[in-house]
Amino acid sequence: MPNPYREIFKAPGAKGFAAAAFFARLPIAMAPIGIVAMLSQAYGEYWLAGAVSATFALTNAVVAPQISRAVDRIGQAKVLAPATIISVAAFLVLLAATNQRWPTWTLFASAFFAAAMPSIPAMVRARWTEIFRDRPELNTAFAFESAADELVYIAGASLSVGLSVSLFPEAGMLVSTLLLAFGSIAFILQRSTEPKIRPMEHGAQGSAIRQRPVQIITFVLIFIGATFATAEVSTVAITKALGHPDTASLVIGVYAAGSFIVGLIVGALNLTMPLQRQLAIAVSVIALTTLPLLMVTTVPMLALAIFVSGVAISPTFITAFGLIERRVPEAMLTEGVTWVMTGIGIGMALGSFVTGWVVDTFGAHNGFWVSVAAGTISLVTVLLGQRALGGERSRMPAVPQPAE
Template sequence: MQNPDPAPAAPTVISRTGTAYFPIALVSRLPYAMMVIGVLTLVVAARGSIELGGLNSAMVGLGVAFCGPLIGAAADRFGQRPTLLITGALNSVVLGALAWVAFSDLPVWTVFLGSLLAGATAPQVSPMSRSRLVTIIKQDLPVQKRPRALSSFLAYESAADEVIFVFGPVAVGLLATTLGAWAPMVGAAILTLIFVTAFALHHTSAPPQSAAERAATLAPASELWRPTLLVTVLGIFAVGAFFGSMLTSLTSFMQDRGAAEQAGLYYGVMGVGSAIFAIAVAFLPARFTLRYRWPLFAILILAGTVLLQTAHDIPGMLLSLAVMGIGVGPLLVTLYSFGAHRSPAGRSATVMTMLGSGLMVGQSAAAAVTGIVADQIGTQEALLFPLYSALIALAAGLVNWALTGNTARHTAAAE
């Protein structure tokens, strides 16, 4: 008598994605993390103005703000594959052209236009990767495994972003130092062409939907304007502003000591710690809910930024960076978790792109403003901007607390 066939193994995220997915998704988001600092480095070297470089970085963020959510909406409607292939190809051309325009004799408005188009065509790999993983978890995994899997993979995605946003400026610095200020833009264009294309063609890419499928599964666009979702976008904007203001003010701090090129290395102290603590979020107990996590992690960042105001030497700066790293990674995971739970039906890529755009807009705008303050007033005044960003993140967390309310049982899996 033959034994009955064994039950098929329960599906996992990795069995659905394949192991090659994660390195492709990781490297394909590197150009995005290189753009703001790469444009700053390019324009300062080509046009000789720190202020002009900061303003062009802000134009990158402006382009992302205008077009990032539209790219996410296009992915929800037409599928990620054609959306990423088109934006990736356009972005590669724009980045290469910008490297030439900056050093040309063309008027400065052409540089601004190039920076705006670089942001407007930026492929939204990070939010689309989150959208893919969230969709796999919600559709393919057993119900009892979904909460832990969602927390774990959103933690991974946030840690991946942390690593990329730390090594993006390092890559810009290495390329600019060894080859020239044009090299980061050309390098980002090449990486986009190769890896974003590979990411677009991966089998996990969300397919397009027919008009009937969209009508049946797509929530009204008005649901994207719900207060609970908008306050989440505000929270992640504040985190982006923290990143931009912290790196810029740290660069000014190190420039005062004759070692501006070392800023990226010291920034890594916060980034590495932040990535480690972001991953650790997956192991927090469910009773420590998202509603509690947001203000607590924001307070940790705030404590680090308060300590930052007393940092007058390298050890003091490193201590404040380490404290901030404890809070910023877990807060990023928390905000993306809120975004996943609050995404209207059929608009996951749109929401994740809104969050990714908010992060980039906050980073580029804060980098521009902080750079102007550091250049025209001084480093100590520039160091206040990470503190302001932390206060905004905490205020948004308190608003979220009020909006979330006490009526439902909130878990780490469902707010």
């Protein structure tokens, strides 16, 4: 039986843009938790770290879809280059402000402008779509990207925290900024696979967020993102309380082990169950596996509970983006994917802030109650949205072009 993942990488340029995109999007995971790790060590206050991280992520949640909409209309290279320059410059200011203890407002201001960081996962999915549009290989490509996203969120967070704890507070954010700069350059320079600008369709002139499936999936992934952030912040706090702060990156890293493997397996299978039901099952697993996190008392127990709670992450991503591809008009695909990705970012920002406050107020072990609440809300939302998530994307005729 041929390997479906090997087949998709036979397409010209696929290996190059996929590799560049992997490194360019690591900052999506590294930056929010990296800001928390950097500022909590430098200033000793989780609330400040969470607030600055939230400023970055929430602003990015608003700006990134607008960047993606411009990409759909102008092209990737023309939009990604200036957006990346602004983001990299702002991150460098944030690093300097932290290291030199500049006034607190400079932390928030630099985080605000750093939010110009574009959604690389949306850009790379647009390239896969350009290559495999209306072909079965597109589902395999999306499954690969979902597994890669999960690995980025978990491995990136682990790398960011590990560097900051092991070397110096700014180390994680410094590496994140360099990856954003050089990864984006490598991605932008690959012009042969850049998607063509497609004509708009009737019904596609507004924002993708007006589409009901986009609203539901984005809302669900806000709370899935909150479970990520809660696990990360609580792990840093608990391992520190237990006297083993150096194990934080290892514990966070075990998220990736089971989930990455399960995600690749699911992506290679030709499952016939409707995607909305697959999403409901995956989110149910995430919600149920938040409960053991409340009972951890040692680092090994924490690592095991974190491992179990991460198993369904990749399947959740795979089904969520599969639903977006099927239910959103083609002219809105990049923006639709971006809204879902920024939903994860919003959840991580809010999760970091709320969990930081809970940890500061009630103790390290109580932070996981945020995961329980977030998992429950995401599950209820998926169950209530089953009917709206069902069906296929409507094919709408292109807007007639005026005669020359």
